[in-house]
Amino acid sequence: MDLAHLNDRGLVLVGCGRMGGALLQGWLSRGLAPRAVHVLDPSPPAGLADRGVAVNGPLPAHPAVLVLAVKPQMMGGVLPQLASPGQGGALVLSVAAGVTLAAYERAFPGAAIVRAMPNTPAAIGQGITAIIGNARASDADMDLAEQLMGAVGRVVRLGDESQMDAVTALSGSGPAYVFHLIEAMAAAGVAEGLPAALALDLARATVAGSGALAMHQDQDPAALREAVTSPGGTTAAGLAQLMDPKTGLPPLMRRTIAAAAARGRELGA
Structure with a gap:
């Protein structure tokens, strides 16, 4: 994981429930600086601020990564509240089931976007995640997404977004x-x-x-x-x-x- 890049520009985590919390724990255990993480969540886990994580505060102007870890049913209300990271070069990484790359592209024009489908054994570092990126996601973006999701288990790459529903049905559910x-x-x-x-x-x-x-x-x-x-x-x-x-x-x-x-x-x- 490019810790210097992430620690310098920051990472925004929207949603810190079971999956978001598991990811955060994995990143911190791998050396991501707590000060680099900015969590947005209406009911964040207790103790995050005590560990140095910024909670529901001002966001960095040009974060390296925007991670969306809210339920798919909530995504429609969340996306309009977030400024488009495309101009700042941020990678958008989503772990929500069902929400397509096209939907994210409408919300974040010009951004590199990666969809990820992890599963709940991620909570103990034994998950498996499938990822697929949009046309703007470079090899470096895909590598970064794989490293971020690798904090909670194995990662596989898909050849086409159409495979994601089958992945969700098989390993996600x-x-x-x-x-x-x-x-x-x-x-x-x-x-x-x-x-x-x-x-x-x-x-x-x-x-x-x-x-x-x-x-x-x-x-x-x-x-x-x-x-x-x-x-x-x-x-x-x-x-x-x-x-x-x-x-x-x-x-x-x-x-x-x-x-x-x-x-x-x-x-x-």
Whole structure:
């Protein structure tokens, strides 16, 4: 991260909720000076000013980056209140789902703009973010956006903005699907006679450990699944239900991702 550039010109963070707060913590831990950060939020987290972060005060005239971390439903009210950073050469970086590059270009004519879609594991530095820039976003702008989002996890670059709705539906919304999987597994364990606390502990640890194994092994998940499955065994019996082409997980997940992606397109419209 070009800390000298950011520390000299400043960074404006609009919205300091869960995602904005996670990003801020990541930047500060990587050496961004608190005095360089200017937070705009109607209900900022306690203690920011004590750490040297400017909160709801005058903004720098020519910040290096303007980061938009408010909910997409709030963006329409927020954008008109912000001065266009295009003339000052600021990079506009948004983490709001659904809001298109074209919408930001109307609000900030002439600016380099990057859309980013992180997910909630960013709160513990284990997120994954997809980014895409507009025509004015240079290689240096994309590198800076990647470095900023890299403070909370991995970053991938998209080839086209049309892919962003699918990313939002898969990895952006995906943690909620996984949390619900934990809920469902725990409830099924209770139905088979386990105490609720034990079933939840088993489900949490199984999902977390399996995800870590999938990342560590870097193998096709089908190969990992097959390694656990003995012919005629208990896992095979369970998978026969889970992998049913009509009633199992694959068609359900296709409907889930499609519904979330469609909603993303509606928000963008």
